[in-house]
Each structure stands twice: as structure tokens, then as C-alpha cells.
Amino acid sequence: MNDAVLFEARDDGIAIITLNRPEQRNALIRDIRDGLFSAWDRFERDPKLRVAILTGSGDKAFCAGGDLKEMVERQLRVPPRDMFPVPGDNIELSKPTIAAVNGVAFAGGWMIAQACDLCVASTSARFAITEVKVGRSSPWAAPLIHMIPQRIMMEIILTGKPITAQRAYEIGLVNRLAEPDKLMEVALELAAEILDGAPLSVEAGLDTVMLATEMGRSAALQAARHASEYAYHSEDAQEGPKAFAEKRRPQWKGR
Structure with a gap:
């Protein structure tokens, strides 16, 4: 683990994983990616942990997506399959996960929120698949068709325009909304409801x-x-x- 991703293993069986580069809007820079790979592995391997909550530091961004500067420097074309930590794709988890979206979740930020099993969002959060705005693509969004209607998915991907947390809730992308200062409280409540089950x-x-x-x-x-x-x-x-x-x-x- 590194300080770019914080890991809290609570006594109640909940793990809280926090992207911790608020000054960079918690973008998927190298140390965030490495820290997330380690965090998901730690969560899966610890039998005492039953539910994980993924969130971001600060109140501006959950995750602003990939590091465009890195893409320019690397002249990145197709991202390697192992570049981004995505549960359900290159990471296998047997336990439920909750995204607690505290701010913008754009591009890769939407990707890692979508990869969680459940989502709680701050009323100030915004979601966007912005790849069309920078000439990239979003193949990772394919599973979204199982979450929201086709024509809404089409508009989101083709326009790249952000949607509010309220709209995300209305279309079924978000399970629960919370006031910004209550976000983690609501996410923990949802996790506790899961922990009540066998x-x-x-x-x-x-x-x-x-x-x-x-x-x-x-x-x-x-x-x-x-x-x-x-x-x-x-x-x-x-x-x-x-x-x-x-x-x-x-x-x-x-x-």
C-alpha cells in the first residue's frame, strides 16, 4: 500500500478504501492505480472483511479519470489490460463493494464507480463518460447496459456531458443519495445492512x-x-x- 490510497480495516468487517490525491482530483495516476490494485487484493484476502467502500479524499472529486498528461507522455494508444484496476474485469472479488461518490466521477472515475456492486452518491456529485471530448474511447462502459436504459446510455456516451447525482439516481446508476456531509454515514448504513445477512x-x-x-x-x-x-x-x-x-x-x- 502507499499513501495515495488509504485502507481502513474496521472491526465490523467493513473496509474503507480512499483515493488520496485530492490535489490531483484523485485521478488515476500511477500511484493511485498501484494502491488500488493492492487495496482490492488486501480486501479479498482478508476473511474478516466482508464489504468494501471505495471513496475519494476531499469534496471536489471522487476520481477525475485517467491522467491525460501521462497519456501524452507515453503516447498511449490502447490501454494495457492491466493498467487500470477494475473489479469484474481484471480483478476478481467474491465480496460486495460500494462506491461512495463524493464529487466528480468522470471517465475512469465513472469506470471504477461502475465496477462497484452498489453506489451511494453525494447530492453534489456528477458523473460523465467524457472520452469523446478527448478522442479516446470507453469500451469499459459496455456493462452499463445492464444498469441503465439503452438510449440514456447512448446519450451519455455520445455527448460526454455530465449528469447530476439526482439524474444518476433516477436512471438507476445510483442506489442512494446523501447530503455531502452524510455520504459516508449512508454508505456505512448500506454496508451494515449487507453485513446483517449470512x-x-x-x-x-x-x-x-x-x-x-x-x-x-x-x-x-x-x-x-x-x-x-x-x-x-x-x-x-x-x-x-x-x-x-x-x-x-x-x-x-x-x-
């Missing part, structure tokens, strides 16, 4: 959603049943109904 059930649910976006109906049903077997046969699957019958909180073991 770990293996949460993992199976995550798999079910992802399978459903990649397969036809019958194939997704079959794959989701297979993905749920471990949860059904776990100790927690017996503990949950028992706790309900005894009117107490379940004690999850994750096995």
Missing part, C-alpha cells in the same frame, strides 16, 4: 446477480442454483431459521 448467502446473491447479467434465463437459473448449493448446505442455513424461531439475532459463522 456471508455465504450474500456471496451466493452476488453470484446470482452477475450470472443473470451474462446468461440467458434458463442458463442463469441453472448456474445460480449451483452457486447457491454451498449456502444451502452451510451451518448458517440452519442457524438463520433457528434464530428466527427463537426471536434472536442469528450468529453467522460463514460456514
